[in-house]
Amino acid sequence: MEIPPALLSDDDVFNAVAETAAVARAAHLRQLRLLAEVLRRGLDTDTFRRLVRADPRDLKRWTAQVNLFLPSLSPTGQPLPPLHPVTGAVLEELSDGHLTELARAISLRLPDGSEEILVEAARSVEPKAVRQLADRIRDRAEQDRVDEVDEPAADPGDVLHLRDLPSGRLEFFGELSAETGARFTALLEPLSAPRPDGPRDAARRRGEAFADLISLASRSGDLPSEAGERPHISVTIDYKTLQHRVGHALLDGDRHLSAAQARRIACDAKVLPVVLGGDSEVLDLGRAKRTVSVAQRRALHARDRGCAFPDCHRPPKWCDAHHIQHWADGGPTDLSNLVLLCRTHHSLIHHSQWQITTTGGTPVFIPPRHIDPAQRPRQNLLHRPPAPVPTPTPLAA
Incomplete structure (x- = not known):
């Protein structure tokens, strides 16, 4: 038994x-x-x-x-x-x-x-x-x-192929050497870790992480210049389209973007907006007051200490400086009108009805009614202690 x-x-x-x-x-x-x-x-x-x-x-x-x-x-x-x-x-x-x-x-x-x-x-x-x-x-x-033969001939090195898609998206594929691949993986893995507010699909997470790496690289002081200029992209858009957020823009002259996408990426100092009025008159060719200075960027790092959106853990280096009142709507490039947002929440703010204000220098977020009918103000408590929040003014029904 x-x-x-x-x-x-x-x-x-x-x-x-x-x-x-x-x-x-x-x-x-x-x-x-x-x-x-x-x-x-x-x-x-x-x-x-x-x-x-x-x-x-x-x-x-x-x-x-x-x-x-x-x-x-x-x-x-x-x-x-x-x-x-x-x-x-x-x-x-x-x-x-x-x-x-x-x-x-x-x-x-x-x-x-x-x-x-x-x-x-x-x-x-x-x-x-x-x-x-x-x-x-x-x-x-x-x-x-590999060691038995001529290494340069045996190892093709790092190879990258690019192909423009009809929708304006870019397709790429290639191979990386063992050394480059190890570095790339080491950079990508921490950024593509699952997050409560992020995509569940691993490919989507790696895609967002890759976009964050590009954003970080674009702010590097070690990038080479081309024709006397640091690497940048140009977005051409009609002023009325930019204001009303309906219509299309051109990215580097031949790729189409929505007006909402143009407004979002215009917050980045590495994007040169070309705003056209009637008869294609150039109204704004990257006016200086739009871009965030190095000193302002440092001040934002010290104030927000990372993405200011509630419960986001992304550090400052992975964030953009976002205009609370968009520069196209007359918003100044002052610290009181700026907030650090990671790429995910930067896009969310531009495509939703979240409101942002500041209290004592601390960014405060008011959700839309479909998320919180009471529209209770929220802060990111992961980077700093809470600050007193104002009584929200609900949006008109």
Whole structure:
């Protein structure tokens, strides 16, 4: 009669776990041998799969294990050793997960002697560690092959392809060297971590993180100049379109943007707005009062200490200086009219009815009624203690 686990001593619990694992390994090996016989006799493998309640992927994986690690018979009935006898000799000690990783490692065509190393490791470590070790052996072998030839000819370096899409978006793809790829990943991973207010899709998160990296790079003092100017982009828009937020703008002369997008990116000092009046008269070619000075930027960093939107943790270097009253509407470029916003919340403010005010120099956000019918003022308490907030003036119904 089996003793209930609750009545076992600590040592007996772990002994029972070891015994159960051994039984599971034996059962898997028995299953592989039965599958080998099904394959040898040409029986229906779908019937086998249904009887063991396995997925088609499991059947494919087990078939590979049978072909690689189990002995077989020749057409004349003569016994044949396993294709990989090193693994075949210790099947009783290896789990399904270990055999799966060893089969994968064999598909990588690793150098001679690799199987012995991996099998020895598999007898004492978990399957994930076997995979990692196999990948290290593969990477080392590939690097050795590169070192044997002329490295510049063997390594194509960093490659990037660009293609304009009809919608004005830009498609890009390419490859990075191991060194550049490691640096890129190290920069991207912290920025693309899941956030409560961010996208759940990993590709979207990486896209936003990449945009943040570009924004940060555009503010770098080490960027080269072109034709005597620092890197910048130009947005051309009609003044009435900019004021009424309905219509289109041109980005660098040939890509279309919405008026709302133009208003948002105009907050960035690296964007040169060309505002046209009647008969294409240039009304504003990046007037100086629009851009935020270095001193103002430092003051904003000290005041807001990051994105000022409630509950956002983004640090100052990932933020834009946003005009509370837009410069196109006559808003001054003064600290009282400026607030730090990350790219996500900068876009949110431009596309929603959030209101922003300042109290004692602290930005205060008033949500639209569909988010909070009472429109209670909110602050970001992650960067600094709360400040007294004013009684909100609700929007007219």
